[in-house]
Amino acid sequence: MSAAGHCWQCNQSTSGQLFCPACNSLQPPPNDYYALLGLERKLNLNTQALQQRFYELSRRLHPDRFMQRPVEERQYSLDASSILNDAYRTLKDPVKRAQYVLKQAGFDVGEQRSKDVPPELLEEVFELNMALEEMRGGDNSARPQLEQAESNFTRMMTDVDRQLESLFEKYDRSPSRDPLSELRGVLNRRKYIQNLLDEVHAELTPDT
Numbered sequence: 001m002s003a004a005g006h007c008w009q010c011n012q013s014t015s016g017q018l019f020c021p022a023c024n025s026l027q028p029p030p031n032d033y034y035a036l037l038g039l040e041r042k043l044n045l046n047t048q049a050l051q052q053r054f055y056e057l058s059r060r061l062h063p064d065r066f067m068q069r070p071v072e073e074r075q076y077s078l079d080a081s082s083i084l085n086d087a088y089r090t091l092k093d094p095v096k097r098a099q100y101v102l103k104q105a106g107f108d109v110g111e112q113r114s115k116d117v118p119p120e121l122l123e124e125v126f127e128l129n130m131a132l133e134e135m136r137g138g139d140n141s142a143r144p145q146l147e148q149a150e151s152n153f154t155r156m157m158t159d160v161d162r163q164l165e166s167l168f169e170k171y172d173r174s175p176s177r178d179p180l181s182e183l184r185g186v187l188n189r190r191k192y193i194q195n196l197l198d199e200v201h202a203e204l205t206p207d208t
Contacts, residue, residue, distance in 0.1 A: 014027055061084060156193050157193055164187075
């Protein structure tokens with residue numbers, strides 16, 4: 001086994017590259033999505049450039065290209081292709097990308113808990129739950145209230161997404177834990193609002 005940073009095949013320095021510059025052997029792929037794609041760790045990404053990089057690496061790492069290579073490289077190809085697919089699915093979505101960066105930085109981004117209701121939404125959530133109970137009990141007079149709630153939550157989502165854009169720019173200018181801490185709070189609020197919006201939409205447009 002070669003030392004870290006050295007090719008497993010020829011033992012030359014790889015300088016952190018995915019392919020050895022000396023013998024061109026595929027190296028053990030990094031688990032870090034940004035590192036695998038060769039991208040700077042930023043929250044604002046050019047999605048077209050990301051897609052092009054994904055396609056380029058998909059071709060280079062495809063297991064069919066390594067069928068005649070040593071067993072180590074065949075396994076590295078399988079591992080790299082799997083990580084690459086996960087990386088692209090995650091990084092192409094702004095919310096998933098932000099959650100990934102937060103998790104990598106050690107922030108808890110677990111499931112939303114019912115006690116995490118944003119304080120400014122407490123009254124609205126209480127009234128919403130009452131209206132939902134009425135609708136589920138057959139009282140259609142609550143529909144206008146639910147339609148208004150749906151409109152309000154949609155507007156809130158738009159506002160939250162603007163906040164996310166601002167925090168993305170703030171982090172990219174000066175990567176630190178402060179903007180990430182703010183970002184986590186906004187993402188939690190967004191997730192809560194999205195859950196409410198989904199619940200209202202499901203009640204207003206039930207399956208037939």
